Amino acid sequence: MALIVSWNVNSLRVRANHLIDLIRKKNPDVIMIQEIKCLSNEIPDSLNNLDYEIFVNGEKGKYGVMTMVKKKQPIKVIDINDHILMQEARILIIKVGAINYVNIYMPNGNPLENTEKFNFKIQWMERFNYLAKKFINNLEFTLIGGDFNVIENKNDAKNFTEWKNDALANELTIDRFRKLISLGYVNCVRLFKEPGKNFSFWDYQRGSWERNDGILIDHFLISPNLTRKLLNFEIDEQFRSLSKPSDHVPLILELS
């Protein structure tokens, strides 16, 4: 059995202790972290001293993804030859055994009036779909985890109408996400959670957490050939009630 975590921590250095708590509690095999906001040489020592190989696509101060893999497993870093996908530190693909672990932090794209930012988001999603299609075509075992920055439907927000004019719920954003799904990927939350009941992000402002005014924007997608291995999917909401929490909470996936 394998346990996989995905989590946008909103600064790895600030959230290192929370991440270590999660590791001790769950003992995951693979951990995909987004928004680390630092470079590889700035990873806290407390994380380097654990029994994990650490891979980083980092940037000074913003974005950044990190994947931790339990040691003593065959590991390969997959090259991404795409200047749009690699323009900012938002993607990292590690092959562990036969499975591609695709760690992504999709662009936010706001504000919509800033066409450059929103166009970059859409372009990024299109380039990613091209890559994701290749994995499907090659019949590769693929698990995509991360912050997709899309509110796919009205059940993915407590108050969907409040997001109508946001890049996350824009029709182009939703369309590109659905194109990704239509390649054949299974969105794990849809198999395990009742629509409208679970979120993965609550804003720091306006008491969003206390009012449960959340959105579901973090996901685990798996290729069709992995679905028979799918055992469980959880969203660990309790991490949002800790002191100095991330605004996202961890997703936890179990494969046989």
Next chain:
DNA sequence: ATGCCGGGCGAAGCCCGA
């Protein structure tokens, strides 16, 4: 409420997030 928090950078105020 068109960033009210929170974080990074760098040392004040701007960028970024969703």
